[in-house]
Amino acid sequence: MNENHLNVKEDAILFDPIRKTGKPFYITLSILGVVILWGVWAYLYQYRNGLGVTGLARPIFWGVYITNFVFFIGISHAGTLISAILRLAKAEWRRSITRSAEVITVLVLFFGVGNILMDLGRPDRMLNIIQFAQFQSPLLWDVSSITVYLTASTVYLYLPLIPDIALLRDYGGKWNWFYRILALGWKGTEKQHHLLEKGISFMAILVIPVAISVHTVVSFVFAMTIQPMWHSAIFGPYFVAGAIFSGIAALIVAMNVIRKVYHLEDYLRPIHFNNLGILLLVMTLLWFYFTFTEYITTYYGAEPLHMAIFWSKFTGRFALPFWGMFLFCFIIPLPILSLRRTRTPMGTLIASISVVIGMWLERFVIVVPTLTNPRIPSEEIIYAPTWIEWSIFAGCIAFFILLYMIFTKIFPIVSIWEVREGREKSVAEVQERIRTYLPGIGIE
Amino acid sequence: MVIDLDKCSGCQACVVACHAENNVGIIGPEESAKGRTISWIELIPYVEGEYPHIKARLLPRPCMHCDHPPCTKVCPVNATYKNEEGLVAQINHRCIGCRYCTTACPYTVKYFNWYTPQWPKEMKGSLNRDVSIRTKGVVEKCSFCSHRLLKAREKVKAEGRDLLPEDYIPACVQACPSGAMYFGDLNDPFSAVSSLSRERRAFRLMEDLGTEPKVYYLSEGM
Numbered sequence: 001m002n003e004n005h006l007n008v009k010e011d012a013i014l015f016d017p018i019r020k021t022g023k024p025f026y027i028t029l030s031i032l033g034v035v036i037l038w039g040v041w042a043y044l045y046q047y048r049n050g051l052g053v054t055g056l057a058r059p060i061f062w063g064v065y066i067t068n069f070v071f072f073i074g075i076s077h078a079g080t081l082i083s084a085i086l087r088l089a090k091a092e093w094r095r096s097i098t099r100s101a102e103v104i105t106v107l108v109l110f111f112g113v114g115n116i117l118m119d120l121g122r123p124d125r126m127l128n129i130i131q132f133a134q135f136q137s138p139l140l141w142d143v144s145s146i147t148v149y150l151t152a153s154t155v156y157l158y159l160p161l162i163p164d165i166a167l168l169r170d171y172g173g174k175w176n177w178f179y180r181i182l183a184l185g186w187k188g189t190e191k192q193h194h195l196l197e198k199g200i201s202f203m204a205i206l207v208i209p210v211a212i213s214v215h216t217v218v219s220f221v222f223a224m225t226i227q228p229m230w231h232s233a234i235f236g237p238y239f240v241a242g243a244i245f246s247g248i249a250a251l252i253v254a255m256n257v258i259r260k261v262y263h264l265e266d267y268l269r270p271i272h273f274n275n276l277g278i279l280l281l282v283m284t285l286l287w288f289y290f291t292f293t294e295y296i297t298t299y300y301g302a303e304p305l306h307m308a309i310f311w312s313k314f315t316g317r318f319a320l321p322f323w324g325m326f327l328f329c330f331i332i333p334l335p336i337l338s339l340r341r342t343r344t345p346m347g348t349l350i351a352s353i354s355v356v357i358g359m360w361l362e363r364f365v366i367v368v369p370t371l372t373n374p375r376i377p378s379e380e381i382i383y384a385p386t387w388i389e390w391s392i393f394a395g396c397i398a399f400f401i402l403l404y405m406i407f408t409k410i411f412p413i414v415s416i417w418e419v420r421e422g423r424e425k426s427v428a429e430v431q432e433r434i435r436t437y438l439p440g441i442g443i444e
Numbered sequence: 445m446v447i448d449l450d451k452c453s454g455c456q457a458c459v460v461a462c463h464a465e466n467n468v469g470i471i472g473p474e475e476s477a478k479g480r481t482i483s484w485i486e487l488i489p490y491v492e493g494e495y496p497h498i499k500a501r502l503l504p505r506p507c508m509h510c511d512h513p514p515c516t517k518v519c520p521v522n523a524t525y526k527n528e529e530g531l532v533a534q535i536n537h538r539c540i541g542c543r544y545c546t547t548a549c550p551y552t553v554k555y556f557n558w559y560t561p562q563w564p565k566e567m568k569g570s571l572n573r574d575v576s577i578r579t580k581g582v583v584e585k586c587s588f589c590s591h592r593l594l595k596a597r598e599k600v601k602a603e604g605r606d607l608l609p610e611d612y613i614p615a616c617v618q619a620c621p622s623g624a625m626y627f628g629d630l631n632d633p634f635s636a637v638s639s640l641s642r643e644r645r646a647f648r649l650m651e652d653l654g655t656e657p658k659v660y661y662l663s664e665g666m
Contacts, residue, residue, distance in 0.1 A: 050580040051541075052558030057479030059552050061543040121541020121556065121581025128521040128540050137520040139544055225548040226514055226653055375550045375650060376488055376505065381479035 011419065014412050017262050019173065021409060024261075032402045039395015042388045043118060051121055055384045059374045062367055064389040065119035068396065070239070070363040071246070072112035073146070073218055075356075078247030079105030080153040081211040082279075084204035092430065093275055095422045096267040099415045100258060101251050102157040107403045108250075109150050111396045116142075118392060138224045141217040149207075149214045156203040159196060162186050163417035175410075215243040222366065228305045229298065229370050238290040245283040245329075246359035249352035252276050254404070256349045258413055267414050270344055277348040280355065281337035288330050308373045317382070318369045321361045328358025445588070445617070446640045447504055449663040451624035454502040458485050461619030462506075465589060467575045469561025482555040484586035485616050501663075504625075506616065507532060507553045507586035508649065508657030515545035515554065524583070530658065531588055541581040550653055554585045588627075589614035609635060630658060 046053050056063050079101035086094035117123050133140055166186035169179035186192060219239035222230040232238075252273065259268040298306050313322040333351035336342045368383055407413070462468070462485045471480055485506040492499045509532045516525050516532060523539040526532055546554040560580040563571070571577070574591040578584050596611040609628045617625040628637040637660070640646065645662040 050557070050559040052475070052480065052580075056558070058481075058546070058555060059479075061546045061556060116542075119542065121543070121583075122539065122579070125521075125538070125540045128523075128538055132521040132523070132538060134520055134522040137518045137544065139518070139520040139542060143520070221544070225518065226550055227547065371547060374552045376552050377490060378488075378552060379479060 011416055013263060014267070014414050014416050014419075015168075015171070017408050018168065018410065018412065025405070025409070028405065029402065032398045032405075035398035036395050036402065039392050039398065042391035042395065046118075046388055046392075047123070051119075053386060053388045055386045055389065057381050057383070059378055060368060060371045060381060060383040062119070062371060063383055064364075064385045064393060065115045067360065067363045067367050068115040068393055069112050069119070070218055070367070071360050072108050072115060072396070073215060074239070074243035074246045074359060074363070075250045076105045076108045076112060076149075076153075076247065077211055077215060077240075077243035078249075078251040079103065080149075080156055080207050081105075081244060082248060082251065084156070084207050084211075087200065087204045090433075092422060092426055093272055095418045096264075096414045097251070097255060097272055097276075098160065098418070099157075099411075100254055100413050102153065102160075103404060103407050103413070104247075104250060104254060105153045106150070106157050107400055107407070109146065109153070111400055113146060113150075114396065138217060138220045142214075142221060145210070145214045145217045149210050152203065152207050152210050156200075156207050159200050159203060160415055160418065161411060162196065163188065164412050164415060167416060168412075212240055215240045222370075227370050228303070228373070228375075229309045230366075232294065234290065234294055238294060241283065241286050241290055242359060242362060245280070245287050246356055248276060248280045248283060249355035249359070252280065252348050252352040253356065256345055256352075258408065259345065262408070262413070264414060267419065268345075273345045273348045274340075274343045277337050277343040277351070280333065280348065280351065284330060284333050284337060284355070291326075291329075305373075305375060309369050312369050312373060313365060317372070318365060322365050325358050325361035325365055328354045329362060330358075332358075445506065445614075445658065446626040446637045446646070446660045446662060448624045448626070448640075449501065449503065449661055450645070451622045452502065452504060452620075453622050453624075454487060455621060456487060457619045457621055458504055458616035458625065459483050459487065461615040462586070464570075465572055465575070465615035466587070467561075467571050467577050468584075469557070469578075470563055470567070471559070475558070480558050482557070482561075482584065484553075484555070484584075503661065504616070505551065505553065505649075506614075506659060507588070508551055508655065508659045509588060511656035511658065512654060513549075514653075514655060515549045518544045518548045520544065529590070529593070531590055532585075533590065534583065534585055534587065536576060536578050536582050536584060539582040541583065543583065546583055550650055550655065551657075554583050556583050557581060 054063065054065075083094065083098040083101045086098065117126060120126060129140065129143060135141075162182075162184060163186055165179050166183040166188065169176060169183045216236040216239065219235035223232055223235040225231060255268050255272070255276075258264060295310070298310050312318050332354040336347050336351040372381070372383065463470075463483065466484055468482050468484060471482070475481075485504055487502045488505045490501050490503055492501075509530065511526075511530070513524075513526060513532050519525070520542065521538055521540055523535045524532060524545050525535075541556070543556055546552070546556055557578050557580050561578055574595065592614065593612045596607060600607050600611060613627045617627040626637050626640060628635040630638050630641060632638055640662060641660040643662060645664055646660045647663070648657045648660055651657075
């Protein structure tokens, strides 16, 4: 058994959030609670009166809720996918960031699904989806794909948690019974470690295609219809790229917050933000590439139906959200992320907040303008979301933050055993690995 | 169904008849301005050309009852489907209100109940008992008055004879004062609608989409 298994002094700061809870926590908790209650009240109001309380109408049948659905599912691509790729690539700098990423995925998925349910006219009948399942519908592909994704990423979050839960169990604080159950009798033996490693790498491989499938079928909800500017073959990869883009941004924001709040400057270092910043830069350029291709093909095709929507985005009614999207997704983050000097925790934070806002606008600009310009001439209807929709959106965000916060109070947000493993074994491992790459190093 | 645009005067009698026949709720001017009016058949204004050479025409638009309906493909619960008659049917008590079919329909013929449908007190007694009343949060659309088909079948059975074309016509066709609307079996080569649909003036909406609508329009020079 590991001799410093019970060493709490080392990495003490990682245990701190679980051991003590201060006043700021309760203050934040109550503020979030108020926002959530407000959102819940807004939903109950909608449930009682019908979807007429939103700004939706014919032909704009979908609005903020569907935008939120795509947005939240997009954010979920931060965690599991990034963490899986970094783990498989054996990137050593991953050790202190994987946990905080994986949690985002699992928690935010509930809000993606939740927004679809809140968009239903008859949420009481949602089980019809199982009883009368019609697999021709892309919505059902979503249901299946997201269910698998949620299950897989929960397992993928849980597996690397086991050794840390065992640490908490042996440390013997409050809620011991809880940790005892979840630790599944982890003793840290060689055999258990071997099994765990195997399980983690299996899940890491499994989760990548599942994650890609999720956002692909989300895009298919739009792409499978014949509506102009939705019916596009590029939508699958475009949505996946956008999802990873907004996901990394959300991860950087979350890391900045936990770094400040829990004083984890030693674990989440500028180098982590620099590396993630480079990844975000790549995604910024990829996002631009996809957006450019999508719009230029529309422009050159110049079909009147498509052009009506095209111009409504470029110069018309949706110019503000459209150019806002371009500003937040590209113009602001690009210079910040390009320069080594500004790829600091603060710099990447600003770029990331900008990207998250920009990506929400992107989803909105995809969903609403197409519906506003239907094929059959219709009366001019302008969609303006009501306070109900904004309140529910605010409630979702507050609820997500709350759950994330509570998670950090129950489990360590930085994977302790992986950090220790990195310290103890990785140097030798990496040396060994480099030896296999190149000739003329060491004795062979 | 065949609609002769050269005969249509744009009087909207079909719209009114449809409202009364199918228990379509009345929502008032305020909600109507927001775009929440429900009318299973609607007069669509087509404006062509630019001032001063401007041409406007009104086009009555019921559900097209496509042979390849884009809406039925996307419904996750089979609440809208093509039935054995070839009509695109709607099961109101199964619909979950996701509004995927409403966004997928290129003719925007589907309507959503944003609130519980309402009628002025005086009208409540005159609701049609053959048509179920929808709840809030479900999608509805033109059914070609399929309840009339059910009724006609029963009547014909009781009388022990075959169904004749005049036994079943939708309310809009019945109400059209200028006789611009025709209804019948398109598959029967000798029916009126079938021969009209093969006329030189005949066309369908957005034929290029391959939806194969079952509503034909007749018009000189369109």
